[in-house]
Amino acid sequence: SAVISQKPSRDICQRGTSLTIQCQVDSQVTMMFWYRQQPGQSLTLIATANQGSEATYESGFVIDKFPISRPNLTFSTLTVSNMSPEDSSIYLCSMDRGTGELFFGEGSRLTVL
Amino acid sequence: GQQLNQSPQSMFIQEGEDVSMNCTSSSIFNTWLWYKQDPGEGPVLLIALYKAGELTSNGRLTAQFGITRKDSFLNISASIPSDVGIYFCAGRANNAGNMLTFGGGTRLMVKP
Numbered sequence: 001s002a003v004i005s006q007k008p009s010r011d012i013c014q015r016g017t018s019l020t021i022q023c024q025v026d027s028q029v030t031m032m033f034w035y036r037q038q039p040g041q042s043l044t045l046i047a048t049a050n051q052g053s054e055a056t057y058e059s060g061f062v063i064d065k066f067p068i069s070r071p072n073l074t075f076s077t078l079t080v081s082n083m084s085p086e087d088s089s090i091y092l093c094s095m096d097r098g099t100g101e102l103f104f105g106e107g108s109r110l111t112v113l
Numbered sequence: 114g115q116q117l118n119q120s121p122q123s124m125f126i127q128e129g130e131d132v133s134m135n136c137t138s139s140s141i142f143n144t145w146l147w148y149k150q151d152p153g154e155g156p157v158l159l160i161a162l163y164k165a166g167e168l169t170s171n172g173r174l175t176a177q178f179g180i181t182r183k184d185s186f187l188n189i190s191a192s193i194p195s196d197v198g199i200y201f202c203a204g205r206a207n208n209a210g211n212m213l214t215f216g217g218g219t220r221l222m223v224k225p
Binding site for chain 2: 041058099102106109
């Protein structure tokens with residue numbers, strides 16, 4: 001198992017604003033990922049957070065909307081920019097220690113008004 | 114992209130009953146993972162499968178990696194109220210690098 005801390009755990013935001021979510025892992029890991037889970041839906045990969053380089057985004061997600069930082073092997077941030085109500089979701093940080101098993105944080109539940 | 118079909122979408126069962134859910138893919142997978150998500154929480158890994166035919170148990174949970182490598186099932190025996198939650202399968206295809214594809218989830222409800 002792993003300890004993955006995310007904050008904020010939840011927030012209510014105004015349309016047009018941006019919010020940065022932080023993810024802290026209890027040990028150094030190579031692979032960190034950000035997922036989105038829309039209400040009542042499954043998980044969709046947003047991007048792979050690469051340490052020391054630009055994140056790798058999946059189809060449908062772009063850096064301008066979801067900028068990601070990965071300054072070291074235990075920490076990453078995801079920013080949801082210029083939010084609209086459609087961005088209301090749970091955003092999940094996850095990590096893989098190289099075993100192929102993905103571990104998740106508790107998620108950050110965003111509500112955009 | 115990869116497609117994962119998970120069924121059933123939801124189940125409402127009596128406490129003590131056994132439960133079975135499954136996932137099928139359009140591609141050959143080299144890894145199957147099963148997760149449970151409680152309300153307000155992130156998904157928690159239950160079982161990981163890495164070889165075709167592999168059968169693995171975790172307490173009352175049993176999961177199998179299908180021989181064809183395109184399917185997996187999860188069984189829960191003697192269900193209890195705390196089994197309530199959403200169960201997700203996830204798989205990794207041979208040509209997908211580190212990317213996991215998630216099934217749509219099975220919402221389990223247990224009546225005491």
